[in-house]
Amino acid sequence: MTDCLFCKMVKGEINPDTVYEDDDVLAFRDINPQAPTHVLVIPKQHVSTLNDLDDSNAHLVGKMMLAAAAIARQEGFDQQGYRTVMNCNADGGQTVFHLHLHLLGGRPMHWPPG
Template identity: 45%
Template sequence: MDNNCLFCRIVAGEIPATVVHETDTTLAFRDIDPKAPVHVLVIPKEHHADVVTLAQNDPAGSADLLAACAVVAETEGLLMEGFRLLFNTGAYAGQEVFHVHAHVLGGEPLGPMLAPR
């Protein structure tokens, strides 16, 4: 655990969150500033700064994280119409909390990811 990490503190129960799914290795909770009708963050309970670090250091944890994302998408009713699964990695990508997390977004048409250049 990184005591300075917001998500580690959520895992430890120090900061409240609206949990929608939990396993031994993952935690899924609603985003406090949702960008879609459904916006759930899915994190590994163990601290890894980003998805690349997780994949390199804990391949099984990567699989657990993706499996948890699939469960969240299903339980949130997103499978029929579709959903977006997003990992921001690094400051240029907009990563704000440096504890790997997947955004599960859906519930309405989300439009294009990036504006044309």
């Protein structure tokens, strides 16, 4: 995807505030944080939405979750608790169409979320 914001980050064309990176995922601070810590975890492989996952790339969601847990430990709120959210398509709140996980922590989370 040549015009995908997150793909440009993976390629190094845009430099986010990176907090975690491995062979499969990249994680960086959200530019519009909704909690004291708000990190986006993305697969390096472009997948537009959850609906576009298949058997060949479903493992990426597990890698994203493992990265989120590692970041929560790194940021020091793993024991207090945190929230992970994945939005799918416009009505679900997705604004960048590259699969991503929101990691929110550093404050109590309320339910329902909205």
